[in-house]
Amino acid sequence: YTRAEVAQHRTPADRVWVTHGxxxxxxxxxxxxxxxxxxxxxxxxxxxxxxxxxxxxVHSQPHVLELLREYKVGELSPEDAAAPPPGDTGDPFAxxxxxxxxxxxxxxxxxxxxxxxxxxxxxxxxxxELFFTRNHLPVPAVxxxxxxxxxxxxxxxxxxxxxxxxxxxxPRHEVTxxxxxxxxxxxxxxLVRPVKGLxxxxxxxxxxxxxxxxxxxxxxxxxxxxxxxxxxxxxVCFEGLDEDASGTPYGASIPFERAVSAEAEVLLAYxxxxxxxxxxxxxxxxxxxxxVVGARSVKWLRSVAVAPAESPSHWQQNDYKGFCPSVDWDxxxxxxxxxxxxxxxxxxxxxxxxxxxxxxxxxxxxGYAWSGGGREVIRVDVSLDGGRTWxxxxxGGERPQRGRGWAWALWELRAPVxxxxxxxxxxxxxxxxxxxxxxxxxxxxxLRGVLSNAWHRVPVTVTR
Amino acid sequence: YTRAEVAQHRTPADRVWVTHGxxxxxxxxxxxxxxxxxxxxxxxxxxxxxxxxxxxxVHSQPHVLELLREYKVGELSPEDAAAPPPGDTGDPFAxxxxxxxxxxxxxxxxxxxxxxxxxxxxxxxxxxELFFTRNHLPVPAVxxxxxxxxxxxxxxxxxxxxxxxxxxxxPRHEVTxxxxxxxxxxxxxxLVRPVKGLxxxxxxxxxxxxxxxxxxxxxxxxxxxxxxxxxxxxxVCFEGLDEDASGTPYGASIPFERAVSAEAEVLLAYxxxxxxxxxxxxxxxxxxxxxVVGARSVKWLRSVAVAPAESPSHWQQNDYKGFCPSVDWDxxxxxxxxxxxxxxxxxxxxxxxxxxxxxxxxxxxxGYAWSGGGREVIRVDVSLDGGRTWxxxxxGGERPQRGRGWAWALWELRAPVxxxxxxxxxxxxxxxxxxxxxxxxxxxxxLRGVLSNAWHRVPVTVTR
Numbered sequence: 001y002t003r004a005e006v007a008q009h010r011t012p013a014d015r016v017w018v019t020h021g022x023x024x025x026x027x028x029x030x031x032x033x034x035x036x037x038x039x040x041x042x043x044x045x046x047x048x049x050x051x052x053x054x055x056x057x058v059h060s061q062p063h064v065l066e067l068l069r070e071y072k073v074g075e076l077s078p079e080d081a082a083a084p085p086p087g088d089t090g091d092p093f094a095x096x097x098x099x100x101x102x103x104x105x106x107x108x109x110x111x112x113x114x115x116x117x118x119x120x121x122x123x124x125x126x127x128x129e130l131f132f133t134r135n136h137l138p139v140p141a142v143x144x145x146x147x148x149x150x151x152x153x154x155x156x157x158x159x160x161x162x163x164x165x166x167x168x169x170x171p172r173h174e175v176t177x178x179x180x181x182x183x184x185x186x187x188x189x190x191l192v193r194p195v196k197g198l199x200x201x202x203x204x205x206x207x208x209x210x211x212x213x214x215x216x217x218x219x220x221x222x223x224x225x226x227x228x229x230x231x232x233x234x235x236v237c238f239e240g241l242d243e244d245a246s247g248t249p250y251g252a253s254i255p256f257e258r259a260v261s262a263e264a265e266v267l268l269a270y271x272x273x274x275x276x277x278x279x280x281x282x283x284x285x286x287x288x289x290x291x292v293v294g295a296r297s298v299k300w301l302r303s304v305a306v307a308p309a310e311s312p313s314h315w316q317q318n319d320y321k322g323f324c325p326s327v328d329w330d331x332x333x334x335x336x337x338x339x340x341x342x343x344x345x346x347x348x349x350x351x352x353x354x355x356x357x358x359x360x361x362x363x364x365x366x367g368y369a370w371s372g373g374g375r376e377v378i379r380v381d382v383s384l385d386g387g388r389t390w391x392x393x394x395x396g397g398e399r400p401q402r403g404r405g406w407a408w409a410l411w412e413l414r415a416p417v418x419x420x421x422x423x424x425x426x427x428x429x430x431x432x433x434x435x436x437x438x439x440x441x442x443x444x445x446x447l448r449g450v451l452s453n454a455w456h457r458v459p460v461t462v463t464r
Numbered sequence: 465y466t467r468a469e470v471a472q473h474r475t476p477a478d479r480v481w482v483t484h485g486x487x488x489x490x491x492x493x494x495x496x497x498x499x500x501x502x503x504x505x506x507x508x509x510x511x512x513x514x515x516x517x518x519x520x521x522v523h524s525q526p527h528v529l530e531l532l533r534e535y536k537v538g539e540l541s542p543e544d545a546a547a548p549p550p551g552d553t554g555d556p557f558a559x560x561x562x563x564x565x566x567x568x569x570x571x572x573x574x575x576x577x578x579x580x581x582x583x584x585x586x587x588x589x590x591x592x593e594l595f596f597t598r599n600h601l602p603v604p605a606v607x608x609x610x611x612x613x614x615x616x617x618x619x620x621x622x623x624x625x626x627x628x629x630x631x632x633x634x635p636r637h638e639v640t641x642x643x644x645x646x647x648x649x650x651x652x653x654x655l656v657r658p659v660k661g662l663x664x665x666x667x668x669x670x671x672x673x674x675x676x677x678x679x680x681x682x683x684x685x686x687x688x689x690x691x692x693x694x695x696x697x698x699x700v701c702f703e704g705l706d707e708d709a710s711g712t713p714y715g716a717s718i719p720f721e722r723a724v725s726a727e728a729e730v731l732l733a734y735x736x737x738x739x740x741x742x743x744x745x746x747x748x749x750x751x752x753x754x755x756v757v758g759a760r761s762v763k764w765l766r767s768v769a770v771a772p773a774e775s776p777s778h779w780q781q782n783d784y785k786g787f788c789p790s791v792d793w794d795x796x797x798x799x800x801x802x803x804x805x806x807x808x809x810x811x812x813x814x815x816x817x818x819x820x821x822x823x824x825x826x827x828x829x830x831g832y833a834w835s836g837g838g839r840e841v842i843r844v845d846v847s848l849d850g851g852r853t854w855x856x857x858x859x860g861g862e863r864p865q866r867g868r869g870w871a872w873a874l875w876e877l878r879a880p881v882x883x884x885x886x887x888x889x890x891x892x893x894x895x896x897x898x899x900x901x902x903x904x905x906x907x908x909x910x911l912r913g914v915l916s917n918a919w920h921r922v923p924v925t926v927t928r
Binding site: 233255257263322324325326327337338340341342343344345372373375378379381383387388389390391392401402403428430432433434435436437438439440442443444451 | 697719721727786788789790791801802804805806807808809836837839842843845847851852853854855856865866867892894896897898899900901902903904906907908915
């Protein structure tokens with residue numbers, strides 16, 4: 001068989017085919033028997049099993065291969081067993097790394113993709129291969145041996161740190177932190193009125209265990225103190241190695257106080273879930289600002305500078321800000337709103353999926369919840385009747401220290417449901433400051449489609 | 465005339481009478497001419513002018529008295545010119561101080577009262593006489609010369625500070641901070657389903673310029689450092705001099721980190737708007753915790769102690785916590801929710817009043833907005849059509865430093881309104897972390913009626 005032939009078998013109606021190595025299998029009859037659920041098996045339909053099995057160690061057991069062998073229908077043709085040819089060298093994105101096939105791609109160039117909701121809450125830490133990717137520009141190819149991080153010290157002195165120096169000179173610090181794109185759940189805003197931006201579903205959020213040098217330690221080493229170097233507001237500005245066609249790099253900034261705070265735990269990270277950073281996530285060094293919008297966690301970090309103003313970058317000045325619903329592209333004044341730093345309280349339902357038909361009996365509803373600024377989620381309320389009545393869900397995951405709730409809570413609610421019912425499932429979270437999510441999308445609509453954190457709604461029917 | 469006779473003249477229909485000194489005036493014909501608005505004059509109807517004039521310096525001019533003389537109708541009878549007799553000495557509340565007649569009383573014993581909405585946003589700093597009062601117990605009578613504050617230091621040592629020592633030994637620090645009761649706007653929650661607690665309208669919030677010693681400085685002086693004295697969560701516990709019948713004082717606590725933080729600016733306050741603390745507001749010393757629910761700003765402060773657990777006080781353990789709407793008094797487990805510290809984003813409309821008839825032409829809508837944790841309000845959206853369309857209001861007041869937005873923003877919107885229209889005026893605020901208020905009350909309902917911060921709604925009609 002060719003890979004193209006295999007790719008035509010993606011649904012039970014067309015039969016479900018997958019490959020493993022050079023072998024082809026028809027697993028249609030196994031779909032319903034899959035211990036992880038039929039949905040998850042179908043993510044691999046028409047393609048290779050290996051990227052999925054790599055995520056879940058449970059598959060690397062002899063009986064799984066044995067079980068698979070029962071469904072074998074043939075072999076791939078010899079020429080198709082090889083990798084696809086590399087892209088056109090005139091394309092600035094030609095050097096982008098390979099990606100996991102399960103990712104839902106919102107834009108290919110630059111690459112922007114999110115994990116499918118069914119996989120998002122499978123594990124507290126998101127596997128690196130599934131971590132949502134938000135690139136603004138082509139992925140730079142960095143040779144780790146010649147990488148240098150430039151840090152502008154006070155009085156015009158500057159440091160240049162190699163990767164080895166960054167690892168050796170500063171204590172290694174670990175933080176479990178969730179990153180969320182300001183545009184997560186933007187597609188719900190576009191249903192009210194079209195907005196400008198990538199049509200993210202609920203997956204522009206992921207969690208990892210990050211390790212690196214604390215930005216605080218690097219700033220102190222460069223000669224800064226606990227206080228800003230002058231009066232007024234000071235900022236720490238970052239630039240990436242990713243550049244647009246004119247040579248302008250991606251950039252962003254955070255307030256000096258957060259950068260230098262021991263409690264805020266801002267990292268210059270070189271590890272993600274125990275591995276070196278993947279290329280899509282900033283290899284070899286990125287910023288990780290816990291509790292703050294992802295846009296400030298600059299990837300492929302080239303330079304760090306302290307300044308009396310925010311980063312002049314487009315993405316700091318004229319993007320990633322919220323506005324009143326009445327502001328449109330003719331009337332918007334980007335100076336009138338502050339750059340988003342801490343994000344508001346958020347939650348979403350990952351299972352079941354909108355429009356699903358679920359069996360009568362006990363229904364399990366799953367999702368995530370998170371808030372900015374380290375304000376850990378203290379409660380998630382779930383309604384099956386569109387918000388009339390509510391029950392508190394069970395919160396899973398690690399319980400954080402007060403004020404250091406950098407990571408999401410995964411939650412679950414089990415409830416009996418009657419055959420034939422139509423459910424309007426809704427969730428809303430409460431954070432440590434008792435902030436809650438707004439009921440509806442319309443009144444928080446904004447022209448950039450950011451900060452979409454209204455109650456998440458999932459209509460389902462219960463089969464008879 | 466007797467005071468009782470004067471008190472019968474409170475409305476234009478009955479004629480509006482007021483007293484000044486021993487003279488009685490019929491100011492009915494002046495009501496509509498009052499430069500501060502008829503509403504504000506009517507607050508004094510049937511009683512003495514002095515308490516109102518004392519708030520607004522504009523009245524202490526000769527032409528005001530001259531103008532008043534035109535309306536004189538007689539004199540008070542000699543016996544009525546004296547003060548009312550003191551209360552029964554068997555009453556624990558008999559020693560409570562006199563209060564301003566404009567306050568709207570929600571409970572007399574203990575005294576709980578709020579300023580009328582029309583006066584709330586007259587000035588950025590609330591006059592001490594109008595500052596909302598939330599007492600849990602009788603007001604203690606403290607002799608300032610013998611007052612002592614006990615501070616439990618590490619290792620069992622303790623300090624005893626006189627008022628003079630507190631003023632002299634520690635730098636005087638000033639903070640403009642809004643205090644809000646957790647029950648502010650509770651009466652709106654009771655419309656959904658009855659809740660337990662005082663029926664506050666929108667006035668359980670006020671702003672003052674506080675001065676005192678920083679709690680940080682006192683803790684460092686007592687021998688504590690910047691870190692808690694042991695592992696885990698530590699708290700700073702306060703007790704007041706106000707006691708219930710069994711001798712149990714009011715008490716509350718805040719996390720050690722906030723108490724010792726220079727940025728959090730927690731005060732042991734002895735001044736309020738440039739005067740010594742009024743008895744109702746904690747004379748001679750109270751705690752002021754900026755950005756945190758009023759319940760932790762313990763009044764008539766008796767003692768400060770550092771402990772590995774929160775205050776054991778009823779008001780810390782079994783009150784002032786939020787719950788899911790489905791939790792009732794049979795199922796509530798107070799241990800399941802964290803004690804409220806930082807409050808969520810809040811706003812309300814003070815003018816016009818619900819049910820008012822306003823003239824066609826330009827309508828001015830006024831209100832306040834505030835958020836906890838120093839997250840200053842960055843925007844207030846106002847709708848005249850129940851939330852379909854929105855406009856951003858103008859924010860007044862002092863613009864704070866980032867992260868030190870301890871004080872409210874007063875806001876105003878002017879909009880043309882057509883004769884005969886029915887308006888459903890709504891406001892909602894956005895804070896620095898882009899948190900917003902929820903649309904409706906029902907889904908945040910809780911059995912204690914706390915944290916009521918849904919959109920504030922004021923229906924009015926426009927006269928033809």
